[in-house]
Structures are given as structure tokens and as C-alpha cells.
Amino acid sequence: MLSGRAALQGIRWLLLSAPARKVLKDQLRALLPAGTAVEPSLKEVRFKPGCKITAHYVALVTNRKSPQGQQIRPVAVTWGAKAYAKHQEEIVGLEKIQAEAATRGVAAPFLGLMADVPEWSMHIQVSPLDARFAQLARLWDPRYVRAMLADVYASADPVPARRPIRNYTITCIRYRINSRHVLRYDPVGPAKGEVVFAKPYLGESGAQAFRVARDVAEWLTERGDGVNCPRPLAYVAQDAVILYPQIFGTPLSEHLRCRSDGLARWLERIGEALQTLHCLPRAVAGPLEVRNFATEVQAIERASSHIPTLLPQLGAAVDALLDRARELHERLPQEPPTFTHRDFKSVHVWLAPDRLTVIDFDRARFADPASDVGAFLANLQWRYAACQLPGVVQAQERFLSGYARGAPKERLLRARLYEAIELVKCAVRRVQLFEDGCVPRMTGMLRRAEAVINDLRVTVGVPVRHQSLESG
Numbered sequence: 001m002l003s004g005r006a007a008l009q010g011i012r013w014l015l016l017s018a019p020a021r022k023v024l025k026d027q028l029r030a031l032l033p034a035g036t037a038v039e040p041s042l043k044e045v046r047f048k049p050g051c052k053i054t055a056h057y058v059a060l061v062t063n064r065k066s067p068q069g070q071q072i073r074p075v076a077v078t079w080g081a082k083a084y085a086k087h088q089e090e091i092v093g094l095e096k097i098q099a100e101a102a103t104r105g106v107a108a109p110f111l112g113l114m115a116d117v118p119e120w121s122m123h124i125q126v127s128p129l130d131a132r133f134a135q136l137a138r139l140w141d142p143r144y145v146r147a148m149l150a151d152v153y154a155s156a157d158p159v160p161a162r163r164p165i166r167n168y169t170i171t172c173i174r175y176r177i178n179s180r181h182v183l184r185y186d187p188v189g190p191a192k193g194e195v196v197f198a199k200p201y202l203g204e205s206g207a208q209a210f211r212v213a214r215d216v217a218e219w220l221t222e223r224g225d226g227v228n229c230p231r232p233l234a235y236v237a238q239d240a241v242i243l244y245p246q247i248f249g250t251p252l253s254e255h256l257r258c259r260s261d262g263l264a265r266w267l268e269r270i271g272e273a274l275q276t277l278h279c280l281p282r283a284v285a286g287p288l289e290v291r292n293f294a295t296e297v298q299a300i301e302r303a304s305s306h307i308p309t310l311l312p313q314l315g316a317a318v319d320a321l322l323d324r325a326r327e328l329h330e331r332l333p334q335e336p337p338t339f340t341h342r343d344f345k346s347v348h349v350w351l352a353p354d355r356l357t358v359i360d361f362d363r364a365r366f367a368d369p370a371s372d373v374g375a376f377l378a379n380l381q382w383r384y385a386a387c388q389l390p391g392v393v394q395a396q397e398r399f400l401s402g403y404a405r406g407a408p409k410e411r412l413l414r415a416r417l418y419e420a421i422e423l424v425k426c427a428v429r430r431v432q433l434f435e436d437g438c439v440p441r442m443t444g445m446l447r448r449a450e451a452v453i454n455d456l457r458v459t460v461g462v463p464v465r466h467q468s469l470e471s472g
Contacts, residue, residue, distance in 0.1 A: 002080055002121075004049045004309030008433065011310065014079065015042060015055060015434045024077065027115045027124055028059060036063040036109060040075060044176075045433055049309040052080030056176060059126075063109060071109065074127040074175035079120060087116070087123040090131040097129055097137050104141040127175045133200050135239045136181060142168050145185055149196060152234045152243060165193045173197070195246035196233065199362075202240065209362050210235035210242050211286060216361055219284045220276070227273035228357045247359060249352030256346060256383045256395075264398045266356075270349055271402025273356055274376070278369040280339040290337055291367040293329050293418075297322055300421055304428035311439065317446050317469050318424055324453055325421050331460060332417065333410040337366040344372040345379040370411045373403060374418025381419075381448055382426045385441075416456045423449035443469060 001010040014020050021040075028038045040057040047053050057075040078087070087094070094114055101107040106128060113129040116122070128136040138144045145168050165187045173182040181200055187193030201209060210232055217231035233243040252270065255263055301322065308315025341348075342363040350357040377396050384392035404412060427445035431438050447469050454464045 002050060002053065004306070008310045008439070011045075011047060011053065011433050014053065015045060023117065023120060023122070024057075024124070027117060027122075028075065028126075031110050031112045031115060031124075031126065032061065033063065033109060033111065035065060036061060038062070042434055047306040047310070047433065048080075049306055052078055052083035054078045054083075054177075061109060073110070074172055076125045076127075076175070076177040078123045078125075081121045084116070084118070084121045084123055093131050093134070094125075094129060097131070097134055101128060101137040101140070104137060104144070106137060106140040125177055127172055130177045130181070132178050132202060133181060135200055135241065139183060139198055139200060139239060139241060140170055140172075142170060145170065145198075148236060148239070149185070149243070152236070155234075165189065197244040197246070198241050199244070200239065200241045205362075206240045206242055207235060207237070208288075212288070212364050213242070213361050215284050215286065216277075216280065216364075219280060223276065225272070225276045226269070226356060227276050228355055229361065230357065230359060247350050247357055249350040249355070249357060252346040252349040252351060253383060255351060256380075256389070257387050259389065263395075266351055267395055267398040268402035269356055270376075271399045271404070273349075273358060274341075274344060274372055275403050275405065275407060277341060277358070278338050278372070282339070282366070285339045285364070285366070288339075289365050291340075291342070291365045291371075292337070293368065293371075294326075296367075296371065296418075297326060297421060300425045300428070303425060307428050307442075310433070311442070314427075314439070314442055314446065317450075318428065321424055321446065321449055321453065322421065325417055328453065328456060328460070328462065329414070329417055331462065332414050334414075335368070335408065335411065338369045340365060340367040340369055340372050342367060342371065342375075344376050346376075346383055368411075368414060368418070369407075370414035371418045373400075373412070373415035374420075375422045377415065377419040378422035378426060381423060382430065382445070385444065385448075413456065413459065416452055416459075420449045420452040420456070423452065 001014055006013070024040060025038060028040065029036065032038060038059050038061050040059045043056050043058055045053065045055045055077045057077065059073050059075045061071045061073055063069070078084070098107065098113045101113060107113055110126050113126040115124040128140045130136050146165060149165065149168075167188040169186040169188055171184040171186070173184050175181055183198040185196040185198065187195070200206070213229065213232050217229045220228055230244050230247055233245055235242050252266070255266065304315070304318050307318055341358065341361060342365055343360060348358060348360045350359060376399060380395050380399070381392055384395065400412065423445050427442040427449070431441045431445065435441070450469060457464050
């Protein structure tokens, strides 16, 4: 399976078959008190051929004799000889974090947070265990969180008028080992308090993310163009964590799914908001890495490394589409890089009656502004296809009508090219290998990418080649 010789069916057997699920459930039950039931639900999987398979689950833990009753806990499972060996090298660090979690009371109801199954080259980790994010255990501890937030509010200028919060309920919003985590802190008790979100980081990346988010928020507030981004409450250096206030409203993704009223006008405003972000001065953005088209394509190639192994025909189509995209990019006029969001999609745009808020500037870099435009166009295609909704072309046109005011026409041409490669990325990363119908969904996204490239070739006067994908 790890070599890929078992193809997609082998991966799906490992993730979905009754014997494989029994092994996982037995190992999780062994980490829990007697009589506790556990039911894992698969959420995401990543496959690196010849190396490892990593799956993230949400486990529903039930113990009727416990006052906690039911609890939901994220779980990460890794298969692979090399990955298993790496975990054995990290075992001392993991045991230390596990002991801290137990001491702080955040491991319960689990008696242990990790398990190894050597005959399956399998390693299991239960949140908040993560060797790279050693601070995660204390960020799950309500007592530590209460003290940390008390210090943050005490040092605020001006100090907010508020009663002390006695406790916080902590919810894991995202748990991805070795990658990223998001926690939510809800105040408990009669005292009025705000909900806070925590994002831990590695190394100095948190300090940079905090600076960018703070400076962008302040610049947008001074500009007053009707677009906002949340100003972080603080960066706690000793925990390498950024604390954010709660955002009010609803993400655009929900409005798209529900076809809410006024959607067309919102799409125009989102286009205007993105145009505003692209005007942010370099002096405000500060020192940031520069990304170009070549690096974006290389990232997609890395993300799609499993496709040729599991689905050779689709792998050949991905290679052909990216080659055609490179060739076409060389024919298009270029412009200097500007500040870009680099993850501009519907879940990161929040709408409220009186405001539009853009969140998550962690990936912000200097790059071609067309990359943000193309990413959003591709995200609209993805969302409309996922919900089987008509009208994606009209939605894209309304967004572009808001953005295009003042934008060079050449940028909009390059945006279509970025849309195509982002659709390829959607096919290879966002479609999950365990989902029923994953191959048709991947094929559909690649066909959409091919259609965008073909239309763009016609626009710029380049002959359209034969299709990479069969139309049957």
C-alpha cells in the first residue's frame, strides 16, 4: 500500500475496511478506561508514496459512568516504516508532553495519548499530543489559559473594564500534527467575557504572522474602505501563540451554499476588498518572502505526487496541464509583485450586515496579485460544484466586476491562468481519497482547469491543443 502498488483500492482498504477500523478502534479503546466506547470518524488523509499515510480523525468518546459523558477528540494516525521509525526517535519528547498533559488534566478521559502497532507500522496520537508543538498541552489547560489571558488583558492599553473570568471551555477547532492547530476559548460563568481563538506557531513564524495581521488591520481601519481584518489581541512569545478576538458574521461559503439574498452585491464588494488589499504599501507589509508562478506550480507538483502512483491517467493529465500552464505564462505580460493574501477563499471572507472581514493572513507574501484573483475564482468553481449549484459563471463575473475597476487587463488574464492551476490543486488536495466518487470529482476539477486554459489560449491567440482528459 505504501509503495502504491495496491493503487487507490489499497489505500481505501487501509482507511475504510472493517479489519483496519477494528485495529484502530481496539488501540483507541486500550488507551481509555474500561467500558468506554469510541467511534472514530475520518476527516482528512495525506499520502506520500513510499513514505507514509497520515489520516486525521475525530473520535467520539462515550462513557456513561463519567460526568463528562461524551467528548470529541481529534486523533492522528500515521502508517509507514520510515514514519514509524521517526516517531520512535521522538518518543522521549512525546512521553514528556504526554506526562504534562496528564498532570494538567487535559489528557482525560484518555489514560495515554499514543499507541504503536509495529506489525502495521502504525503510530497513533491523540490531541493535544504533537512533538513539534510542545506548547499545545498547556494551551489546552483552562487554568493556564485563564492566567495567560488575564496577563494579556492586564497589559492592554487601555485596560478593559471587565470582571475576571473564572474558567474557560476549550474547544479544538483544528488539529493537524506537525502542521497547524486552532483552539477556541469560551468564558464560563456569569462574568462577561469575549471568545478568544488561539493559533500556535513554530519558531519565529508566529511573530511575523502577528505583525502582518496587526499592521494590515490598522492600515485597513485608517483607510476606511469598508473592509476589515481582525486585529490580534496579542502574541504570547513564550508560547508562540497568537490570540484573536471572535469574528461576528457568517463565512461566504455558507452564503454560497444557502444562496442567500444579496449575494451578487456581496461578491462585488469582495472584489473591491481584494483590490484594496493589493494596494497595501510595501512599507506596511514589511519584509516578506517573494513568491512567483514557478514556485506555485512546484508546490502543486509536490501536492500531487501521489496521483501518478494511484491514478496514472489522472497523473499524466496533471503533468500536461501544468506544462501547458507554464508555457502559457511565458506568453503573458507580467507586473511587479504586490502584497497578496495567498489563501483568499470563501471560508476566509466573513459577512455581517455592516461589515466585510477578511481573515487568516498567515500565508501573506509578495506575489502576483493575479494569484489571489485566480484562487478566488477557482474556489467559487469548487464551492458551486460541491453544492451542485448553477450560476458559477455569473458569480465569477460579479466578483470580477468589483475587482476589475482600476485593475490592469493583463492581470485579469493571468488570473485565469492562476485559476486553472488552483483548480488542479483542488483536484489533488481537496478531494479526499476515502470519499465515494473521488475519481469523478478529481476528473471534473481537472476538466474545469483544462477548459479555463483552453479559453485563455483562444483569448491570447495561441492554438488549442488536444484535450488531456477524455470527455467520456
